[in-house]
Amino acid sequence: MFEPIRNENLRAMKVLVTVLPKPSVLDPQGAAAAEAIRHLGLTGVGRVRIGKVIELELPDSTPDSEIHRIAKDLLSNPVIEDYSISK
């Protein structure tokens, strides 16, 4: 649906947005995965949280504020999730 950035004069960067459920929100998938890890025989496992990682291709010049806006207003729901950004 979206064309990759092809303009030779426009330097593109890849940004990873990681979205995880807030610690206060029930994460039954994470709890089930933690239980499965115990079944693997690893007893030391603590809490497991399952979220998602979104890879964005953006012009190099994209200001951080814009990336945060995308992460906060669309990619995550601040009521239930936290996000972090890595370039």
Add this chain to the structure above:
Amino acid sequence: MKFAVIRFPGSNCDQDCVLAINNLPGASADFVWHKDTSLAGFDGVVVPGGFSYGDYLRCGAIARFSPIMQTVKSFAASGGTVLGICNGFQILCESGLLPGALVRNKGLHFVCKHQSIRVESTNSRFTRAATKGQVLNIPIAHGEGCYFADDATLAALNANDQILVRYCDAQGQINDASNPNGSRENIAGICNETRNVFGLMPHPERACDAALGSTDGLVIFQSLLKN
């Protein structure tokens, strides 16, 4: 009273809503496509259930950006009646029209069954034809129906009498055993502070005909028509 039933790509309870409303004397309903931008001539809006945009990203997250949702927001802001059912409830939360969010069911399974819910407040245009404490038998069908709100939001919902229905057992008891999805405080449906926007996970439109096993959903629509 004329209702707009919004259709998104992936809506699948839109027909049921239109049918349930059109069967009521004094009410009619029409479909409104999500790319439309006008609600002129409508007295109320129903955001129906389904899987808008395939539940991509989060349930309701993409539907929030549909052109019609801006109009629904201004309609709600001017006091218009907005009812969100199931995916519609999720869309209203994502849109910020209702507080909180719906997350994955505690048991991880998609839950599809008849469920008792208790009317907690009749102080709304959605529940005024019911009696307080009345137990309704209404189908639920969702994978992400676990209502979450932080402690401060929950306190405000309680203080403002915004929790209109809670999951209960057939006797009206509210406990963990009667909570099908892990919702905080067994919350099945809430309204906004101004009491003109209501969202609930159960499907009243699927309980409006005896042939479907229950007519308990009628009271929600009858409330809307009551003067």
